[in-house]
Amino acid sequence: MNASSASVSSVNPIQQLENQLCFPLYAASRMLTKAYQPLLQEFDLTYPQYLVLLLLWEHQERTVKELGEHLLLDSGTLTPLLKRMEQRQLISRRRDPRDERSVIIGLLPAGEALRQPTCRIPEQLFEKMGFPLTEFEALRDQLNNLLTRLR
Amino acid sequence: MNASSASVSSVNPIQQLENQLCFPLYAASRMLTKAYQPLLQEFDLTYPQYLVLLLLWEHQERTVKELGEHLLLDSGTLTPLLKRMEQRQLISRRRDPRDERSVIIGLLPAGEALRQPTCRIPEQLFEKMGFPLTEFEALRDQLNNLLTRLR
DNA sequence: TAAAATTTAATTGTACACAATTAAATTTTA
DNA sequence: TAAAATTTAATTGTGTACAATTAAATTTTA
Numbered sequence: 323m324n325a326s327s328a329s330v331s332s333v334n335p336i337q338q339l340e341n342q343l344c345f346p347l348y349a350a351s352r353m354l355t356k357a358y359q360p361l362l363q364e365f366d367l368t369y370p371q372y373l374v375l376l377l378l379w380e381h382q383e384r385t386v387k388e389l390g391e392h393l394l395l396d397s398g399t400l401t402p403l404l405k406r407m408e409q410r411q412l413i414s415r416r417r418d419p420r421d422e423r424s425v426i427i428g429l430l431p432a433g434e435a436l437r438q439p440t441c442r443i444p445e446q447l448f449e450k451m452g453f454p455l456t457e458f459e460a461l462r463d464q465l466n467n468l469l470t471r472l473r
Numbered sequence: 474m475n476a477s478s479a480s481v482s483s484v485n486p487i488q489q490l491e492n493q494l495c496f497p498l499y500a501a502s503r504m505l506t507k508a509y510q511p512l513l514q515e516f517d518l519t520y521p522q523y524l525v526l527l528l529l530w531e532h533q534e535r536t537v538k539e540l541g542e543h544l545l546l547d548s549g550t551l552t553p554l555l556k557r558m559e560q561r562q563l564i565s566r567r568r569d570p571r572d573e574r575s576v577i578i579g580l581l582p583a584g585e586a587l588r589q590p591t592c593r594i595p596e597q598l599f600e601k602m603g604f605p606l607t608e609f610e611a612l613r614d615q616l617n618n619l620l621t622r623l624r
Numbered sequence: 625t626a627a628a629a630t631t632t633a634a635t636t637g638t639a640c641a642c643a644a645t646t647a648a649a650t651t652t653t654a
Numbered sequence: 655t656a657a658a659a660t661t662t663a664a665t666t667g668t669g670t671a672c673a674a675t676t677a678a679a680t681t682t683t684a
Contacts, residue, residue, distance in 0.1 A: 347505055546640090
């Protein structure tokens with residue numbers, strides 16, 4: 323390797339994309355979200371909107387703060403996203419009468435109605451990828467592990 | 474579990490965030506990019522801009538197409554990003570005289586100058602996370618594996 | 625309890641990210 | 655070789671992300 327080469331500089335291996343953790347994470351996240359897209363667009367949902375619905379299907383009411391804690395998103399992201407979902411009558415937004423600082427997001431019938439027709443999406447995607455189940459689970463667990471470190 | 478409960482609906486486990494692959498990927502990616510941020514902002518770089526520089530430090534010239542192939546980004550993302558880097562004189566943009574469809578991105582002195590001062594960033598981050606090296610490598614390899622499946 | 629500190633969303637501004645379309649250049653094909 | 659198809663970036667429009675600030679409500683503290 324010649325450091326004075328015109329086209330190739332001497333390369334610090336850790337500065338190469340493949341050796342980094344962040345780049346494969348960044349790229350895989352976008353690719354997987356993109357793989358979700360054709361399945362979600364049938365319901366006119368973006369991936370983050372779908373995540374909000376997943377949480378509301380577990381508990382029909384969540385404050386913006388609670389949604390943000392689960393999704394690791396702040397109000398700067400959630401407020402406009404939730405307003406779009408409110409316009410489509412998927413969810414309701416109202417102040418908590420017991421604490422006017424909080425906004426309670428509620429699941430509306432149109433949001434509930436998406437639950438059954440979307441319930442096979444994760445399996446469909448998993449099958450389409452052909453990723454072995456053991457690898458899937460190992461990767462998921464390691465990512466959750468990393469996530470707790472980063473949080 | 475009572476499906477008619479007012480606050481909790483019966484939950485398909487695969488519809489829970491923790492059981493999915495995509496959510497931990499999505500969240501970990503954002504968290505790790507956010508962890509890069511304080512180290513990069515010293516150089517007034519965003520993470521995607523840093524990735525472009527990593528590629529140009531390997532090869533001083535790359536077409537937009539090549540950058541997009543490596544980063545899995547299209548011109549809709551790259552064109553404005555590269556224009557911002559051009560304004561700061563980090564890179565140059567010019568049409569390839571041999572194929573006027575292509576735009577060649579070249580590394581300018583100001584972009585080259587960021588190489589040494591940023592070279593410790595990946596190690597710094599790795600140390601700050603305290604992630605065991607074996608786990609780091611296992612996760613990286615599994616992500617690269619997933620990435621080839623998604624590509 | 626009144627002032628200070630904290631919490632919660634909303635707002636503002638910047639920067640991706642990507643689908644879809646456009647336009648120019650090049651390559652392929654009939 | 656001229657028309658058709660393809661390739662390459664740029665553009666347009668929508669939707670996240672997120673830092674920083676603001677404003678209102680609540681809690682803590684002196």
